[in-house]
Amino acid sequence: MAVKFAQHDLSVHSIAHRLPGSNIDNETLLACLSQQSGRLNARKAKSIVKRLGIEGRHLVRDLTTATSSASPTSIELSEQVLKRALQNANMNADELDYLLTHTCTPHTQVPPNAAWLADVMAYHGPYLELRQACTGFANSLQIASAFCAVNQKPVAIVGVETGSVYFDMDKSFIDTEQLVNYVQMGDGAAAVVLAPAIDGKSTISDIYLGQIGHQRQPGFYLDSGSNDVGEKRMACFHHNIHAVREQGSQLFELGWQALQSRGYQLDDFAYILPHQANGHIDALMAEALGITPDRVINDAKQFGNLGSAAIWVSLSNLIHSGKLQDGDKVAVLGAEATKYLYGGFVYQHRETQ
Numbered sequence: 001m002a003v004k005f006a007q008h009d010l011s012v013h014s015i016a017h018r019l020p021g022s023n024i025d026n027e028t029l030l031a032c033l034s035q036q037s038g039r040l041n042a043r044k045a046k047s048i049v050k051r052l053g054i055e056g057r058h059l060v061r062d063l064t065t066a067t068s069s070a071s072p073t074s075i076e077l078s079e080q081v082l083k084r085a086l087q088n089a090n091m092n093a094d095e096l097d098y099l100l101t102h103t104c105t106p107h108t109q110v111p112p113n114a115a116w117l118a119d120v121m122a123y124h125g126p127y128l129e130l131r132q133a134c135t136g137f138a139n140s141l142q143i144a145s146a147f148c149a150v151n152q153k154p155v156a157i158v159g160v161e162t163g164s165v166y167f168d169m170d171k172s173f174i175d176t177e178q179l180v181n182y183v184q185m186g187d188g189a190a191a192v193v194l195a196p197a198i199d200g201k202s203t204i205s206d207i208y209l210g211q212i213g214h215q216r217q218p219g220f221y222l223d224s225g226s227n228d229v230g231e232k233r234m235a236c237f238h239h240n241i242h243a244v245r246e247q248g249s250q251l252f253e254l255g256w257q258a259l260q261s262r263g264y265q266l267d268d269f270a271y272i273l274p275h276q277a278n279g280h281i282d283a284l285m286a287e288a289l290g291i292t293p294d295r296v297i298n299d300a301k302q303f304g305n306l307g308s309a310a311i312w313v314s315l316s317n318l319i320h321s322g323k324l325q326d327g328d329k330v331a332v333l334g335a336e337a338t339k340y341l342y343g344g345f346v347y348q349h350r351e352t353q
Contacts, residue, residue, distance in 0.1 A: 003210035003258045006145035010194045011201035012347070013154065014088035016081045017190035017309075017316035019058035020072055023302060026055060029183065032063035036169035045179045053279025057186035057304030059164040066169040067234070070162040070187075074107045075116045077189035078158045082121060085156065085191040096193075097153035099127040100143060102136030103308050104222060104338075105163040117158065133220065134275050134336035136308040138343025141194075141207045148196045160189035161307040166222070166236050177239040184278065186304025190312030202319075206346040208258045212250070213339030219244040220337040244337045248277065251335035251342040252285065259331055259346065266291060270328040271318065273347075275335045276300035276310045315347065326351040 026049050034042035060077075061068035072080075078101065086093060093099075099121075101114040108116070112129035128143070130136050140157045147155055167182050168174075197203050217240065224235035252274055272295060274285050282298035289296075299314045306313050311334050318324065332344040 003208050003254070004142065006142050006207035008145045008149040009197035009203050009205040010141070010145060010148055011197045011203055013091070013193040013195055013201065014085045015190065015192040015312065015316040015319055016084035016088060017188065017313040018077055018081045018084075019186075019188045019303065019313070020060050020077060021058055023056040024059055024063070026183070029057075029063070033169060033182065036066055037171050037174055041171070041174050041179065044176070045183050048179055049183045052180075052184055054184060054300060054304050055279060056302045058188060060162045060187045061164040061167075068165055070165050074103060074105065074113055074160045074162045074189070075120060077162070078113060078117045078160045078191070079120045081189045081191040082117065082156060082158055085193050089154075089193040091154065091193060093121045093123040094125070095154060096123065096125055096156050097151050098147050098155045099123055099125065099158075100130070100140045100155060101127070101158045101160070102130040102132050102140050103160050104131060104133040105161050105166065105307070106131065113160065132336070133307050133338050134310060135209065135334045135341040135343040137311045138207070138209045138334050138341075138345070141204065141345060142209055144194050145207055148194060152196055154193055154195040156191060156193050157312070158189065158191045159309040159312045161309045162187050163237065163307060168234055168236075173234070173236070177241065178236065180239050180241060181237050184305050186306050188303065188306045188309045188313050190309055190316050192312055200350060202350045203348045204345045205348070206259060206262050206264075208255070208345065209341070209343040210254060210258065211339065211341040212247075212254070213341065216247070216340055217243060218338050219247060219340065247340050248335060248337065249288070251340060252288070252333050255333040255335065255342045255344050256289070256331075258342075259344070264331070264346070268329055269295075269331045270324065271295055271297055271330045272333065273297040273311070273314055273318065273330050274333045276303065276314055277305055277335070319349065324349040
C-alpha cells in the first residue's frame with residue numbers, strides 16, 4: 001500500500017477563508033425543511049442531526065424554496081478569498097506562476113471554476129482545476145510542490161464548495177441519504193498563497209497522498225455525468241452512509257501512519273487537524289489517538305462538512321485564531337470517501353506570517 005510524498009516543502013505567505021451569510025442553526029434548518037416537505041422528514045432529519053453532532057453551517061442557498069441557485073456563487077466566494085489572501089501576501093494576481101483550484105460543486109462543468117476566477121481576477125497566467133472533494137487540497141499541494149521547486153515562483157490554491165444547492169426539498173427527492181447531506185454539509189471557500197520554502201515563513205512539509213479505493217464502491221458521488229444525462233433528473237449527491245462509516249476511520253489511521261513513517265510522534269504537534277466530517281470529530285479522534293479532545297480541531301460543529309474547502313478553511317481559522325505559538329506544528333489528516341483517498345501535511349507556524 002503506497003503513499004506518495006511530495007519532494008519539496010512550501011512556505012505559506014498567506015491564507016484566508018470565507019463563509020457565506022450568517023450561521024444557520026439546526027432549529028432554522030429543520031423548520032425550513034418541515035415547511036417545504038412536512039414534519040415527518042423534519043423529524044427524521046432531527047434524529048440524524050443528533051448523531052452527527054453538527055450545530056450550525058453557512059449556506060449559499062435559499063431555504064425558503066424547494067430548489068435554489070447559489071448566492072454568492074462559487075466564483076464570487078473564490079474571488080473574495082483569493083483577493084484577501086493576495087492582499088495579505090502583498091502580491092498581485094499577475095505575480096502568480098499558477099492558479100490551482102479544487103471543488104466538487106463547480107460553477108459550470110466546463111469551463112472550470114479556475115477559468116471563471118481568472119476572468120474576475122484579471123489573471124492572465126495558466127490555471128488548473130481538480131474536480132475533487134475532501135482531499136483536493138492534498139493533490140493540489142503535490143502539484144504546487146513541484147511547480148514551486150522548478151519555477152521558484154508563488155502559486156495560489158483555492159478550495160470552494162457550494163453544494164447546498166444540490167438538494168430539493170420536494171418529498172419525492174428526499175430519502176435518508178439526502179437528509180444526511182442536508183444536515184451535514186456546509187458551504188465555504190479558502191485560498192492559500194504558497195511559494196518555495198524559505199527561512200522565517202510558516203511552512204507546509206511532509207505532503208502525502210494515498211488511496212485504498214481499488215475495486216470499492218464510492219462512498220460519496222455526484223451524478224449527472226455523461227452516464228446520467230439521458231435521465232433528465234436533477235444532479236444530486238449520493239451518500240453510502242454504511243460504506244463511509246466502515247472505511248472512514250481507516251483513512252485517518254493511514255494518514256497518521258504516513259506521518260509516523262517520517263519520524264513524527266504525537267508530542268510533536270500542538271494540534272491535530274482532521275477532515276471535518278462531523279461534530280464529534282474531536283472526541284472520536286482523541287479517543288483513537290489517546291489524547292485530549294482540546295488538541296483536535298473541531299470546526300464541523302459550527303461549519304458543517306465543507307468538502308473540498310474543509311481543510312483550508314479550518315487551517316485558516318486556526319491560524320487567524322491566535323492560538324498558535326511560534327514553532328507550533330499541526331498534523332493535517334485529510335480523508336475523502338469518494339474512492340477512499342487520504343492525504344495531508346505538517347504545518348509549522350511562524351509568528352512572522
